[in-house]
Amino acid sequence: MNKIKMFFSSLLKKDATKTVITSLWCALIGLILGFIILLFINAKEAAYGMTSVLGNYLIFSNPQDRLNYFGQTLAKTAPLIAMSLSILVSYKAGLFNLGASGQYSIAVIVISFLGIGLNWPWWIVMILAMISASAFAMISGALKAYFNVNEVISGIMLNWIALYLTNGILSNSTNVWDSAHSETYTISNSSNAYIPSIGLDKVFAGNSIVGLGMVLILIVVAVIFILFKKTTIGYELKATGLNGDAADYAGINKIKNIFIATGISGALAGLAAVLSLQNGFTAWRLGSTPPDIGFQGISSAFLGGLHPIGVIFSSYFIVHITEGGSMITDLGFSPEVASIMTSVIIYLSGFVVFVKEVMHKHEIKNELNKLTREKEEEV
Amino acid sequence: MIVVLSTFSFLLAYISILTISAFGGMFSEKSGTLALSLEGSMTFGAFAAGVAMHLLPATLPDALSALIVILIALISAGLFSLxxxxxxxxxxxxxxxxxxxxxxxxxxxxxVLIKHITRTETLPVGNSRLNFTRFYEIFNVDMFGIQGVKFNWLILIVLVLVPIVYLLIYKTQYGLRLSACGENPSSADSLGINVNRTRYTGIVLSGLFAGLGGLLLITMNAExxxxxxxxxxxxxxxxxxIFGQWKPLYIFLGAFIFSIFKTLSVVYPSIDILANLGISSYFYLALPYVVCLVVLIFTSKKNAGPKTLGEPYDKGKIS
Structure with missing residues (x-):
């Protein structure tokens, strides 16, 4: 009995556990606030609305439907994981990649031209899309490295430039643009550019958007995990992020690291575009603001405690409630309720460091109290 | 003539929106807090004002309604910035x-809330667009009495605020304290200035200004x-x-330059020389951002920002 207690108390002291606990609290408060908004809009249906948001595919009674929509939720999680990793890599290196939306857009141009227009094999399209997004991200890197331009501002400016570039180029290309719907054509599952389903569609009731992409993203998570845990490059990136000047003194090339970090980060944002377009599920719509996914990536990266494995769960959670949110329109709620919940959650996750500090102080105090009590007993 | 005047009217409006919002950002950043949420504060002020414009009864006198809407924009954005x-x-x-x-x-x-407000019997979830034609008429008057050229009189408020803000920043005790909290909070603290409280006031001021900017932005249109x-x-x-290096007069100048390009993206179809070039409208839309990026390249080398921008004030930390 004592052993179990000891195990739990040592578990509680671990940093990772604290992150998980505080993240769960953030999520809970976000959900409660969302529920209050639903109550305010339509008190009668609020409970059912909340069940739909939280249940997502679980509200279907038919098991085939459930599997199908579960597959869809999983397939939509993959790009968000890629996006979160993009934010995570740059953040660890001391940079904030607010330009991920722009990098995503640039990858969309490449995917549309090579995938939809020219019907090239999916993996060539994927690689080229990632390379171009990476190159676009390095513009921010170069501006930071050589001209001291704040990467947050340049990222935001590049988001808008990329948005108009993508809208301008795609809407004027007749072979990729479906002008009736103001969006690009989707990639059909007979196309070469479609990411193969490798039999996973059979597991998910014939839903072919689940496929090799799921395997790819897990591999990428593992690679990023190993990058920071085991490699020199990862160590140098982290060192630059923790204390740029100290890293500089230690002989770590700061400029090289800025390029590496923005390059990897951009490639991952490009991968997010690959995983959301090359399974035929989404198309590029003519929008007037940069795509949301770049900002959602920030949410899930922080909710996941900036840990490669953590972001798998946080991305799934965010997609789960966003998908659930899209099901409540018949009840008179707008799907953006899910957006309110996620943004409240990110807002609160800003408090995590502070809360962890408080928890830590509390622990030290307890420890000290215990020691003094033991001393007194001895006397 | 009308083209020239309406171009001028757009230019004035954009200068005012950017100036007032950037002033807002300046109050927050001068005291040491990054003003990335400027867009959010503008949206929130605009949203609250939009809802007020939608709900206020038409029987209310115009002047009173306008006053209420302005106050709501300011207060809501101020609260949001809290x-x-x-x-x-x-x-x-x-x-x-x-x-x-x-x-x-x-x-x-x-x-979410506007979709809730605009829903009807047939449309269970409304749309996120609000129409406020009545207030468009209230806030916009004919420029020089010429029909077809609109002038938003909120611009006058902004123009009056420019010298006031300049004096507030450079000539008052509050302005100097604000800068001190961003440049060297420990010294400010040692002189008895409450750093966190000063930062709070800076942020709330930034919300108020952004709220006015948001209101001006949406009332340029009828929806x-x-x-x-x-x-x-x-x-x-x-x-x-950033271009204005956190200085009121430079900010005003910067707003002027960006507004030229922003205006261009709106009025280029009515300027024959530009319309005949056959360049995509997206080019003009992207232009302000490209110019902005280029300008940042030349102005960022010398880091003129508040020294502790982005860092929370920690009493125990030796700087």
Missing amino acids: LLALACVTFKANQTLVGTALNILSTAIAV WEFANGANGFGYLALAVL
Whole structure:
């Protein structure tokens, strides 16, 4: 009995556990606030609305439907994981990649031209899309490295430039643009550019958007995990992020690291575009603001405690409630309720460091109290 | 003639929106807190004002309604910015993260509630667009009495505020304290200035200014699509702030330069020489951002920003 207690108390002291606990609290408060908004809009249906948001595919009674929509939720999680990793890599290196939306857009141009227009094999399209997004991200890197331009501002400016570039180029290309719907054509599952389903569609009731992409993203998570845990490059990136000047003194090339970090980060944002377009599920719509996914990536990266494995769960959670949110329109709620919940959650996750500090102080105090009590007993 | 005058009217409006919002950002950043949520505060002020314009009865006198709408825009954006202050000053949160969260939050709240307000019997979920033609007429008067050229009189408020802000920053005790809290909070603290309280006031002021900017932005039109937030003006204002090196008069100048390009993207079809070039409209839309980026390249080398921008004030830390 004592052993179990000891195990739990040592578990509680671990940093990772604290992150998980505080993240769960953030999520809970976000959900409660969302529920209050639903109550305010339509008190009668609020409970059912909340069940739909939280249940997502679980509200279907038919098991085939459930599997199908579960597959869809999983397939939509993959790009968000890629996006979160993009934010995570740059953040660890001391940079904030607010330009991920722009990098995503640039990858969309490449995917549309090579995938939809020219019907090239999916993996060539994927690689080229990632390379171009990476190159676009390095513009921010170069501006930071050589001209001291704040990467947050340049990222935001590049988001808008990329948005108009993508809208301008795609809407004027007749072979990729479906002008009736103001969006690009989707990639059909007979196309070469479609990411193969490798039999996973059979597991998910014939839903072919689940496929090799799921395997790819897990591999990428593992690679990023190993990058920071085991490699020199990862160590140098982290060192630059923790204390740029100290890293500089230690002989770590700061400029090289800025390029590496923005390059990897951009490639991952490009991968997010690959995983959301090359399974035929989404198309590029003519929008007037940069795509949301770049900002959602920030949410899930922080909710996941900036840990490669953590972001798998946080991305799934965010997609789960966003998908659930899209099901409540018949009840008179707008799907953006899910957006309110996620943004409240990110807002609160800003408090995590502070809360962890408080928890830590509390622990030290307890420890000290215990020691003094033991001393007194001895006397 | 009308083309020239309406170009001029757009230019004035854009200068005012960017100036007032960038001033807002300046109050926040001078005291040491990143103003990334400028876009969110503008959206929130615009949203609250939009809802007020939608709900206020037409029987109310025009002047009173206008006053109520202006106050609502200011107060709501000011309250919204308290969320930034709470997280970044009191709880020492990451300022970029919180700023991003608030930008998403304000658009999401605006869309959800406006969809709720605009719904009808046949349309269970409304749309995120609000129409306020009556207030468009109230806020906009014919420029020089010429029909077809509109002038938004909120611009006058902004123009009056420019010298006031200049004096506030450089000639008053409050302005100097604000800068001190951003440049060297420990020294400010040692002289008896309450750093966190000063930062709170800076952030709330930034909200008030952004709220006015948001109101001016949406009342340039008779309706507004809230799903687009403040259409990126908050981010442009942030760039204007950096370009203006956190100085009121330079900010005004920066706003002028960006507004030229922003205006160009609106009026180019009616200028024959530009329309005949056959360049895509997206080129003109992207132009202000490209110019902004180029300008940043030349102005960022010398880091003129407040020294402790982005860092929460920690009493125990030796700087």
